[in-house]
Amino acid sequence: MTVTEQKFDALHKHRERLGKSRIADLFDAQRFDDFTATCGEILFDYSKTLLDTPARVALVELLESVNFNEKRSAFQNGEKINTTEDRAVQHMALRVMDGREIIIDGTNVTPDVLAVREAMARFARNVRDGSIAGQGGRFTDIVNIGIGGSDLGPAMATLALAPYHDGPAIHFVSNVDGADIVDVLEKVPAATTMFIVASKTFTTQETMTNAETARRWLVEHLGEEAVSNHFAALSTALDKTAAFGIREDRAFGFWDWVGGRYSVWSAIGLSLMIAIGPQRFDEFLSGAAAADEHFFSADPLDNVPVLMALVGVWHRNICGHATHAVLPYDNHLARFPAYLQQLDMESNGKRITKDGAAVDSETGPIVWGEPGTNGQHAFYQLIHQGTTIIPCDFLIAANPAKPIGDHHEKLVANALAQTEALMVGKTEEQVLKELSANGMNEVEAHRLAPHKAFPGNRPTCTFLYPELTPFVLGQLIALYEHKVFTQGVIWNVNSFDQWGVELGKELAGELLPLVKGEADGSGRNGSTLGLLDAFHAMRAKS
Numbered sequence: 001m002t003v004t005e006q007k008f009d010a011l012h013k014h015r016e017r018l019g020k021s022r023i024a025d026l027f028d029a030q031r032f033d034d035f036t037a038t039c040g041e042i043l044f045d046y047s048k049t050l051l052d053t054p055a056r057v058a059l060v061e062l063l064e065s066v067n068f069n070e071k072r073s074a075f076q077n078g079e080k081i082n083t084t085e086d087r088a089v090q091h092m093a094l095r096v097m098d099g100r101e102i103i104i105d106g107t108n109v110t111p112d113v114l115a116v117r118e119a120m121a122r123f124a125r126n127v128r129d130g131s132i133a134g135q136g137g138r139f140t141d142i143v144n145i146g147i148g149g150s151d152l153g154p155a156m157a158t159l160a161l162a163p164y165h166d167g168p169a170i171h172f173v174s175n176v177d178g179a180d181i182v183d184v185l186e187k188v189p190a191a192t193t194m195f196i197v198a199s200k201t202f203t204t205q206e207t208m209t210n211a212e213t214a215r216r217w218l219v220e221h222l223g224e225e226a227v228s229n230h231f232a233a234l235s236t237a238l239d240k241t242a243a244f245g246i247r248e249d250r251a252f253g254f255w256d257w258v259g260g261r262y263s264v265w266s267a268i269g270l271s272l273m274i275a276i277g278p279q280r281f282d283e284f285l286s287g288a289a290a291a292d293e294h295f296f297s298a299d300p301l302d303n304v305p306v307l308m309a310l311v312g313v314w315h316r317n318i319c320g321h322a323t324h325a326v327l328p329y330d331n332h333l334a335r336f337p338a339y340l341q342q343l344d345m346e347s348n349g350k351r352i353t354k355d356g357a358a359v360d361s362e363t364g365p366i367v368w369g370e371p372g373t374n375g376q377h378a379f380y381q382l383i384h385q386g387t388t389i390i391p392c393d394f395l396i397a398a399n400p401a402k403p404i405g406d407h408h409e410k411l412v413a414n415a416l417a418q419t420e421a422l423m424v425g426k427t428e429e430q431v432l433k434e435l436s437a438n439g440m441n442e443v444e445a446h447r448l449a450p451h452k453a454f455p456g457n458r459p460t461c462t463f464l465y466p467e468l469t470p471f472v473l474g475q476l477i478a479l480y481e482h483k484v485f486t487q488g489v490i491w492n493v494n495s496f497d498q499w500g501v502e503l504g505k506e507l508a509g510e511l512l513p514l515v516k517g518e519a520d521g522s523g524r525n526g527s528t529l530g531l532l533d534a535f536h537a538m539r540a541k542s
């Protein structure tokens, strides 16, 4: 047994020791202080989990057994930790605010980072004040065309920071489904619309198809000469942006050490910067930088992303919980769960270790979620009474984005009520007592009681922050990024590649001629052939 296997084994023993213990029974006067940590003004509460002090000690020992400090330093120092693509991983360099040196491959990348950030800020300011204008005057609408990390980050953050939005309207087009771009083109005025083509590789099928469609539409409305003024690009492949016809001074670059799902801090954040202005964008970066500082310096028990990771490993590997729900009680974070799906599942959805062997423990959980209170009236039934235990993250702002009446107090009361109900539950005896107090006869009360009882003992973590400012949003995202990194270290997987998306892309390329009816499918499986035949028959009828 390796040392890490021994540590996992010890954790399983802690789970056995805790047996049928109730989370609620772990509470004493100290537990809240002891099982919370802060990153700046963000409070992370993991006291409503079935972890006690000895189990937590064992989790920290697990972390030590994988040489976490050494691996975190390698990450921080720009070593090529993305070993299957031979790349460093340094999205933290994009949020350096003090001009400090960041060395990658022997070169200080900070001057280039700052130069692009400054060029973006100039461009954003000029677009916002109208000194860069379209054929019809000041740009009223910006359409970001991108997918995955080139869409989810800016789309999530632009919605999250809606209260700070004082620039032109921003639209996001990602899907190759023509409905996505057509819906947007139907509502934007060509003469005052700018298209930002966001693609790290500038080869992604969905994005390039949408970009070509946007280009054709613009040319139809305004003529070929409009393209240079109505298009910008964000990419690591500046040769390709030029080939598309995008002016050099409208193409903003970044680097291969920025993963797509970690790229909102780079030029990919341009649409967000145009929405909220460069100063607010800097605050967003500063929040992430503050979370970096925290992650790279705090001791494990004070380190929020490390604790998030350890709690997650406890739930995934030791308790066997396969999914993880993210439940923002903050409507502007509606896209946060989708953003985290890519961040977490594309990073740690792996079955092979960094050494090329099959993993011997479960890796990334299924991440999902919706804002509260909406989810309460949809899927919370299963979280409370279903057969699967789902650890949840609740996110709560102390202050509302849009104060009105007592909405916010009601929202917060609901969030706290859910975490309490999930932990405490309600026994059949309690239900029986309530029903008979309400005058129900005994037979009927006994018939209903099992349905109305809640098992409780369902774990939750809560993030409480003063208000969803650009700074806090930057912090929150970076905390989850570093959680994902830490779990990747524990599972010994490469959190920075995504080969699992390739096969589907290849097959889509092969199938396109069949879908277009330009080739026959001999040799393909019966289901795909059957579906193709049915598809062509339906198309022929319409």
Ligand SMILES: O=P(O)(O)OC[C@H]1O[C@](O)(CO)[C@@H](O)[C@@H]1O
Residues within 6 Å of the ligand: 147, 148, 149, 150, 198, 199, 200, 201, 202, 203, 204, 207, 260, 261, 346, 498, 501
């Ligand atoms: O920015 P690009 O190169 O268009 O890629 C978009 C997305 O596609 C992926 O490579 C997965 O298909 C993501 O990792 C990435 O964010």
